[in-house]
Amino acid sequence: MDKHHGIVAGIIKAFLWVYCSFAVFILGYILYNSFRPKKDILTNTLGLPSGFTLDNYKKLLVDDKFLRFFLNSVIILVASLILIVIISSLTSYGIARYKFKLNKAVRIYFLIGLMFPSQLGIVPIFLLMSKLNLVDNLLSVIIISASGISMPVFMLSNFFAKLPEEIHEAAIIDGAGEWTTFYKIMFPMASPVVFAVCITVSVQIWNQFFLPLIFLTSEKYKTVPLIVMKYTKNLFITVDSAMAVSILSTVPILILFIIFSNRIIEGVTAGAVKG
Amino acid sequence: MIAFFKKRPYIFFLLPGFILYSIFVIYPIFAAINISFFEWNGIGEKVFVGLGNYIELFTNPELMSQMTNALGHSFTLFVLTVLLQIPIQIIMAYMIYIKSKGKNFFQVAIFSPQFISTPIIVFIFTLLFDGNIGLFNRILELIGLGHLTRSWLGIPELGIYIVWIMITWAGIGVGMVYFIGAMKMISFDEIESAYLEGAGVWRRLYYIVIPQIKSTILNLVLAAYIFGMTIFDFSYILGGISGGINRNVDVMSLFFYRMAFGDQNPLGGRVNENSMGMGTTIAVVLFLMLFIVAIFQISLMYRKEED
Numbered sequence: 001m002d003k004h005h006g007i008v009a010g011i012i013k014a015f016l017w018v019y020c021s022f023a024v025f026i027l028g029y030i031l032y033n034s035f036r037p038k039k040d041i042l043t044n045t046l047g048l049p050s051g052f053t054l055d056n057y058k059k060l061l062v063d064d065k066f067l068r069f070f071l072n073s074v075i076i077l078v079a080s081l082i083l084i085v086i087i088s089s090l091t092s093y094g095i096a097r098y099k100f101k102l103n104k105a106v107r108i109y110f111l112i113g114l115m116f117p118s119q120l121g122i123v124p125i126f127l128l129m130s131k132l133n134l135v136d137n138l139l140s141v142i143i144i145s146a147s148g149i150s151m152p153v154f155m156l157s158n159f160f161a162k163l164p165e166e167i168h169e170a171a172i173i174d175g176a177g178e179w180t181t182f183y184k185i186m187f188p189m190a191s192p193v194v195f196a197v198c199i200t201v202s203v204q205i206w207n208q209f210f211l212p213l214i215f216l217t218s219e220k221y222k223t224v225p226l227i228v229m230k231y232t233k234n235l236f237i238t239v240d241s242a243m244a245v246s247i248l249s250t251v252p253i254l255i256l257f258i259i260f261s262n263r264i265i266e267g268v269t270a271g272a273v274k275g
Numbered sequence: 276m277i278a279f280f281k282k283r284p285y286i287f288f289l290l291p292g293f294i295l296y297s298i299f300v301i302y303p304i305f306a307a308i309n310i311s312f313f314e315w316n317g318i319g320e321k322v323f324v325g326l327g328n329y330i331e332l333f334t335n336p337e338l339m340s341q342m343t344n345a346l347g348h349s350f351t352l353f354v355l356t357v358l359l360q361i362p363i364q365i366i367m368a369y370m371i372y373i374k375s376k377g378k379n380f381f382q383v384a385i386f387s388p389q390f391i392s393t394p395i396i397v398f399i400f401t402l403l404f405d406g407n408i409g410l411f412n413r414i415l416e417l418i419g420l421g422h423l424t425r426s427w428l429g430i431p432e433l434g435i436y437i438v439w440i441m442i443t444w445a446g447i448g449v450g451m452v453y454f455i456g457a458m459k460m461i462s463f464d465e466i467e468s469a470y471l472e473g474a475g476v477w478r479r480l481y482y483i484v485i486p487q488i489k490s491t492i493l494n495l496v497l498a499a500y501i502f503g504m505t506i507f508d509f510s511y512i513l514g515g516i517s518g519g520i521n522r523n524v525d526v527m528s529l530f531f532y533r534m535a536f537g538d539q540n541p542l543g544g545r546v547n548e549n550s551m552g553m554g555t556t557i558a559v560v561l562f563l564m565l566f567i568v569a570i571f572q573i574s575l576m577y578r579k580e581e582d
Contacts, residue, residue, distance in 0.1 A: 013375050086291075091292030091296075115566070144299055207390075209508035210532075
């Protein structure tokens with residue numbers, strides 16, 4: 001087909017180049033400023049550097065122990081992901097592979113969470129968590145994040161429903177129990193969808209702001225977004241740390257994204273086409 | 276007993292998810308409805324007031340003005356997303372779909388802000404538009420337009436539009452990727468025959484591509500509605516718990532958070548003593564607004580499945 005798309009398309013493409021370069025530019029700009037002393041950033045924003053320094057990073061990593069907050073975020077992410085994958089694949093398998101009377105009702109039941117984000121039910125959840133003594137504990141955020149299984153269940157049950165019945169029958173005839181069939185045969189087959197689930201869910205969990213804000217009140221349990229906010233709130237005092245913390249919390253994730261970008265974008269697309 | 280479960284192995288598969296999901300997703304909806312009938316601050320005595328909280332919410336002038344303001348902003352975000360963001364996403368997706376030069380770079384660069392957490396997005400916009408250290412003002416000065424410099428983020432009228440721009444920059448890639456996925460499902464023959472009949476790029480988009488991605492568009496419109504009603508972090512980070520100067524960036528979820536968890540209540544004792552009651556009342560109002568859309572969405576999903 002034609003490679004030439006006309007003037008309008010040309011203008012839009014030019015605009016896209018500018019727009020996309022902006023994302024790269026702004027990251028470069030923050031990276032550059034993260035190596036400059038505070039005085040330079042505030043008074044000589046665009047000017048040439050009077051010298052580069054690693055102090056901003058040193059302050060953040062050594063004095064403020066930034067890695068601990070990073071670790072909190074990682075713990076919440078990994079634990080929630082493991083729980084979500086186990087629980088939602090079990091549930092979806094139960095819904096998709098077995099025919100029982102209330103099947104349709106159960107499927108709708110698990111869809112409700114798509115429309116009602118947990119933050120609206122946060123008052124009862126908060127009361128429940130304080131009864132369980134889990135307020136100000138990473139576990140509270142993990143459990144609540146892990147119970148939002150509507151999207152994963154939806155994606156996975158669509159996948160399991162499409163697997164041919166023969167695989168299931170053959171495994172049962174070979175003497176495998178229901179359980180073995182699931183985790184030796186069916187679950188491994190779902191790994192592309194599981195990957196897509198992990199991507200969609202991790203972005204949400206990694207960036208989530210509302211739950212940690214409510215449940216993690218003491219400093220030592222704060223997650224990355226909360227701690228970043230501490231630095232960006234009052235820029236005249238902490239603009240140097242804000243630069244460094246932006247780089248430290250963004251660059252590792254972006255590098256991971258760029259390495260796996262094809263698979264990640266495919267995964268998100270797969271989730272969308274199914275949803 | 277054992278025979279019962281032997282016959283119904285699915286129960287074991289469903290049980291863990293069912294329990295967790297029921298306790299932390301479904302039960303809170305009903306518990307919130309229940310609490311909304313009480314006057315309660317979460318610790319003290321729980322007094323049954325029936326629909327009292329709802330009457331208070333809709334008749335108290337201060338609460339009502341806060342709610343209409345927040346609701347207006349939530350709707351503004353929704354409308355802007357539908358009228359501007361979705362068309363832009365479709366055009367971006369189409370540019371990548373028709374294999375423009377640099378499409379991989381486009382895709383990665385447009386999607387990547389998704390991985391930047393909200394406080395940093397707000398920080399990036401501060402770096403650009405701040406009155407003192409903002410790049411935009413520096414550039415204005417450099418090109419001799421110094422008299423136009425101002426503290427862009429501090430202009431109350433612009434507040435909610437700035438929130439929308441941030442949200443769009445951060446999230447535009449996801450919808451775009453959805454559209455690319457939907458476009459890839461269109462059969463190539465159709466596009467090719469339209470091309471052979473002489474339809475240009477834009478005619479093909481309008482007559483062939485858009486009708487085929489209708490359900491994706493509809494899904495994203497519904498998602499934008501849910502998003503507008505539940506967005507919280509941008510407004511909170513930008514404007515704090517009060518929702519900015521004159522509540523210029525206040526949205527429904529922030530209004531809810533302020534009533535339920537806010538410690539300095541501008542209304543004095545009355546609502547603060549009733550934080551849990553009034554908080555859940557607002558949550559229930561939001562539930563109802565989402566519920567109407569939810570019924571619509573579920574019926575759509577099932578219609579699609581039965582096709």
